[in-house]
Amino acid sequence: MINVLTSIKVPRRNRELLPESLHGAYDSLEKGMLSFHDSIPLPGDPQMIENNYQFLWSAVLLDHPEIFYVGRQFELLKSWNLEIRPHYTISQKEVGTTSADLMREIRRVDKALAVTRDPYRIILSVHDWLASTVVYDEDAPRAFDVTGALLDHKAVCQGISAAASLMLSYAGLSCATCFGKLRQKNDSWHAWNVIDFNGRLGHMDITNDLVSLHRHVSHGHLLMTESVAHRLLSWQGKVDKPIDFDYYRATGTFAHNMNEFVKIAKNMISAGMDDGEIKIPMCYMNEIEGVLPKVFAGFGIEYVYDPELEIFTFKIQ
Known part of the structure; x- marks a missing residue:
């Protein structure tokens, strides 16, 4: 089969x-x-x-x-x-059945989460779904492959990153599993993802963003640049064209979704800032236009579209 x-x-x-x-x-x-x-x-x-x-x-x-x-x-x-x-681990005949189970799960998640075909939103959806549904478990029988992450919801870093790679590849994005070492844990072996995001490569380590570790879905390891990833991870070779999100992550002005956008905007206003900027992926533009008058009442707003990164920069004046 x-x-x-x-x-x-x-x-x-x-x-x-x-x-x-x-x-x-x-x-x-x-x-x-x-x-x-x-x-x-x-x-x-x-x-x-x-x-x-x-x-x-x-x-x-x-x-x-x-x-x-x-x-x-x-x-x-x-x-x-x-x-x-x-x-x-299983017979060739059983592979066909398990593959069909995996495809049903991938299609279900893809239909439920990928409401648009915007690359960033797809990556964010897959990241958040795996981070919220998979528990890190070294003793799980299928912890090291996609069946553990997608069917059993118990896996280790290799199974989690393999699942992300498969799901994003199914959605048409270029994503691979990278194998190296985790600097913060005595150089223990670790696996994570490298993603081609609009012609630029970023690192994603879902394992360190799991709900079971933070009690909420963390985005601290979502689309890291090479410079940020190198502080946490080590690997062979070189990854070119990093995504330039470093500044906005450091200043806390990169919004992953609408709730974060509104929260950052209100904090900027309450802090009495005369001007500032917030970056958010373009897929949220239609939603943002509906809340701009209410959130920024009494303020002038300008926004600039960056075609290379497909991100809007809002300036509050």
Whole structure:
């Protein structure tokens, strides 16, 4: 039975972080796991592969959240050639049924949350849905893949980021799972997302925004720039074109939604500010126009549209 999730295109970003000499082995491992091969020969330099086989294995699984049926345990066989024997957690027949369950959940969430096709609103919806429905649980039986996050609602960072990658890719956005270390927890291994947002890349760490950690949905790790992410995380390679939200996050004048916009605006007015600015994604513009007269009564307002970031800047005068 065919895995229906293989039609969803997920960026192979972790493949590019591997040495070029391992790309052939990555491609063979990727093809073999998608085809349920019992043993997969790995072409290339045997010594190079043997020294890096765990990174090779992780790169394929992180780039392919739809390969949820492969366990974290495997065998590295050293006969005439190096080859890996994957451990499949369920049968090929069961994959079709589980894939159908996953697609129903993805479509349900997509229909309920993605009320517009605005990229920022889709990212925010997926972030908030996972942050509010998934509990961090290292002992959950499927904690490391999308089934744990989307069907059991119990997962660890790898399962949570894999779910986000799959859901955003289904919605047509380019999102991959990144694997590195968490600086604040003694450099423990960690997984999060890298998202292409209107041609710019941002980091998103939903695990550290979970309701179970903060008692509310936090946006502290939503679309972080590279400079902000580097304070919390470490990884191989370089992510270019960061989203320039640093200033507005630092000053507390970036509104993720209408409630935050009104709250920031009222705080600015009560503080007696003669002028200021608030940034908010353009998808909220129609709603904002309805509340502007009431919130800013007695004030002059100008707003400027930034076509590159698709964000409106409001200036209160």
